[in-house]
Amino acid sequence: MEDQLMLFDIDSFATSQKTVVEEVINEVVVTTNPLSNLMDRLNAVEITTDNRISEAELDYCKKIEAVYLDSKQVLEDVLSSLTMVFGRQKNLKINGKDLYYLSEFEDIYYVEKRLTYIYGRFVSDITCFFAQRHNVTISSDEIKKKYSYETITYSIIVDEIFEQLGGLNFKEKAIEEIKTNSRTIVYQKDKIIVNRNKMSIDDLIWWNSYAYDGRKQLDYSDSNLRSLFIALSHFIGKKETMLKELENIYAALRIGDKQYDIFSKYEINIGCLVSFKVFKNRKVELVFSDNTSAETFKNEYLL
Structure with missing residues (x-):
């Protein structure tokens, strides 16, 4: 879609x-x-919620809201009927015994639970749509706890999304997050060494090693290299997502040296990035076209 x-x-x-x-x-x-x-x-000249987003985004929000409202109305009608009938029956006694077939917990509670669920999904669907579309982090939980299924609308959700952007537009927020993430991958900044056009970073990555054959692959829990590659993609290609060439390297490192020669030098030659290499001692080496590029990337994305 x-x-x-x-x-x-x-x-x-x-x-x-x-x-x-x-x-x-x-x-x-x-x-x-x-x-x-x-x-x-x-x-x-009023800037409304609807004219802060594109026509395609507005169309998506309206369609999602229509589905939500349709579903909510059905559940609310069921809840109203259940509550009314249960209220009529709960004090009914025949031959001194309670007689009602509806249950406050097994019937009414679960309809209320469904209403809460579709409310949460409605919020999540819209926040995830904008987060994936613009490569930014958006908290749906912050929105869910402020509203309820009775009051929520797509306009409220979009307003809350812009509030979370903190005055930035989507592109500015994405770039801010890229730099924030890449600056956290190296705790000891003295492990980032620039020598002419080469940059080396010690202890950046970790390997899964297998004793029976000695093969190595990138640790699946490690996000350092991913953050580095996204930062490089923005630096050399002005992209908020990982460049295909770097994505291919990342995929090969995760598969490991049983299938790929992962410890060879990867020739890249895109923009000012010439090559990339990983070492078994957890060091990585980046070669740029010149010292200025190496220093600029270090200062803007790593320090």
Whole structure:
């Protein structure tokens, strides 16, 4: 469903908003009281939830909300009927014995639980959509605990997402997270050594070793190399996701040296990145085209 959706271009959005404001200014210049008219018209230019996201994103949100509201209405109708009938029966006695077939726990409780579940899924579906679309981290739990299934709307969720961006747009937030993650992969900064156009980082990765054949593969719990590769992808290709060439190397390292010569030098030659190499002693080596590139990557993404 999302394959045909285009990424939201924040620069285009900013340009369109600028155009609206410029049209307002041009229109009021020729009036007798331009300042008054200008302020009135500028105040009327309102940035709403719907015009902060792309048409494709808005369409997705509206469709998801329609499914949610449809499901919620059915469950609320069932809950209302169950509650009414149970209330009518719970004090009914025949021959001195309680007589009711509905259960507050086994019937009413589970419908209420389903309402809570679809509420949580509705929030998660929208937050995950934007998180994956823009490569940012968004907490659905923060939103879930602030609202309820009765009051939630897609507009509220989108507003909360922008609140979590902290004043940044999606692209700026993604870049901030890339640099934050890459700066945490090396605790001892003196283990990052730049010598001319070469950078070496000690103790960056860990290996799963197998005693019966001695083979090695990248530890599946280790995210250091992934964070490094995403940072390199942004540095050399201005991408918020890992470049295919680096993704292939990462995949080979995870499979290990039983199938790949993982300890050979990987020639890359994309932008200013020339090559990459890993060592059995957990060191990695990056070769850049020049010293300036090596120092810039170190200072901007690792320190």
